[in-house]
Amino acid sequence: MARKTITGLYEKGGVWQIDKVYKGERIRESTGTGDREEAEQYLIHKLEKLRQQKVYGVRQIRIWEEAAMRYLLEVKDQPSIHLTALCMKQLHPYLGHLPLTHIDDQALEPFIRDRQTEKVLPDGSIEKAVSNRTINIAIERAVRVLTLCARKWRDDDRRPWLDSVPMLKKLEEKKSSRKPYPMSWEEQSILFGELPGHLQTMALFKVNTGCREQEVCKLRWDWEISVPELGTSVFLIPADFGGRHARSGVKNGDERLVVLNSVAKSIIERQRGVSKEWVFPYNGTAMHRMNDSAWKKARVRAAKLWQEENLRPAHPGYASIRIHDLKHTFGRRLRAAGVTEEDRKSLLGHKNGSITSHYSGAELGKLIEAANMVSTTDSRGPVLTILKRKIG
Numbered sequence: 157m158a159r160k161t162i163t164g165l166y167e168k169g170g171v172w173q174i175d176k177v178y179k180g181e182r183i184r185e186s187t188g189t190g191d192r193e194e195a196e197q198y199l200i201h202k203l204e205k206l207r208q209q210k211v212y213g214v215r216q217i218r219i220w221e222e223a224a225m226r227y228l229l230e231v232k233d234q235p236s237i238h239l240t241a242l243c244m245k246q247l248h249p250y251l252g253h254l255p256l257t258h259i260d261d262q263a264l265e266p267f268i269r270d271r272q273t274e275k276v277l278p279d280g281s282i283e284k285a286v287s288n289r290t291i292n293i294a295i296e297r298a299v300r301v302l303t304l305c306a307r308k309w310r311d312d313d314r315r316p317w318l319d320s321v322p323m324l325k326k327l328e329e330k331k332s333s334r335k336p337y338p339m340s341w342e343e344q345s346i347l348f349g350e351l352p353g354h355l356q357t358m359a360l361f362k363v364n365t366g367c368r369e370q371e372v373c374k375l376r377w378d379w380e381i382s383v384p385e386l387g388t389s390v391f392l393i394p395a396d397f398g399g400r401h402a403r404s405g406v407k408n409g410d411e412r413l414v415v416l417n418s419v420a421k422s423i424i425e426r427q428r429g430v431s432k433e434w435v436f437p438y439n440g441t442a443m444h445r446m447n448d449s450a451w452k453k454a455r456v457r458a459a460k461l462w463q464e465e466n467l468r469p470a471h472p473g474y475a476s477i478r479i480h481d482l483k484h485t486f487g488r489r490l491r492a493a494g495v496t497e498e499d500r501k502s503l504l505g506h507k508n509g510s511i512t513s514h515y516s517g518a519e520l521g522k523l524i525e526a527a528n529m530v531s532t533t534d535s536r537g538p539v540l541t542i543l544k545r546k547i548g
């Protein structure tokens with residue numbers, strides 16, 4: 157008696173394909189084999205899994221790749237989608253094939269180990285090891301995906317994709333992360349003297365307004381708002397400002413008020429007429445970033461000059477001064493000048509709300525007055541004593 161042939165299989169390009177409806181659910185996929193018997197066994201296995209799900213309520217086993225793809229689709233309109241996509245891409249070689257139930261600290265160990273190791277790429281370039289904070293950002297995204305699997309996403313029978321969220325351990329950051337470095341007036345003078353003209357102007361504006369790097373690079377004239385009763389103007393950066401990427405957005409999701417002290421105001425007046433669109437253009441367009449090779453070379457020269465003038469090595473924080481340290485410098489100087497915490501938050505862009513709904517003319521005048529307390533460009537400004545351990 158001839159063996160009964162299983163229906164639902166057809167051959168295409170030498171490989172058997174499945175196209176079958178079972179209990180109202182259609183299966184369409186490749187078996188990955190050109191052998192009919194192997195293809196039938198694969199189909200039988202698929203049908204048995206479906207039968208158990210339908211009859212006994214056995215949950216479908218889902219893998220990380222499926223969950224990651226669904227998450228990317230759900231957050232595709234968020235400002236941080238570029239960073240999220242990068243994290244998913246980095247995690248995929250390590251987790252992509254794993255069932256969700258198998259994702260734990262042990263599964264993440266190879267990912268963490270590789271990210272902490274400097275590697276030579278096939279093209280001969282060096283991929284440097286990353287900080288614990290960078291690794292933790294990816295782990296946080298993994299936790300978010302697994303949380304959605306357990307608390308939100310459901311299969312056709314209303315069962316969660318995952319019973320519970322595993323406790324993934326993050327790496328220690330405080331000891332490994334670089335601490336902010338607010339500059340002294342002397343250090344600022346030496347560093348800014350080594351910067352090329354366009355970077356010097358942008359850095360001076362940044363250290364007098366507390367703006368973030370991209371807020372300076374992409375500052376537009378149509379964001380300027382005149383305040384005639386105070387004889388000045390401010391900038392109001394919209395909440396959907398793109399930053400480096402198309403949808404990066406202002407960090408806290410609200411409009412960002414930029415108050416101009418006397419130094420920042422003088423810079424704005426000098427920049428008028430340079431470009432119709434950008435406040436700080438370079439070669440006719442907005443700069444991509446301030447932290448370029450010119451900045452890095454300037455800080456090396458500045459550290460060397462500081463050592464020559466003071467007869468001792470510059471602090472490591474100054475030798476590796478970052479663009480964001482200009483914002484920290486502005487904040488520390490405000491505090492040293494006795495500016496209240498509430499006003500400091502407003503000046504640094506940490507406070508929610510916009511000028512139109514939350515600031516009266518008197519309040520805005522008070523903020524300008526506070527910003528002017530650190531508007532000097534030399535040691536006549538508020539004394540800023542920074543406790544530094546001796547090196548060596």
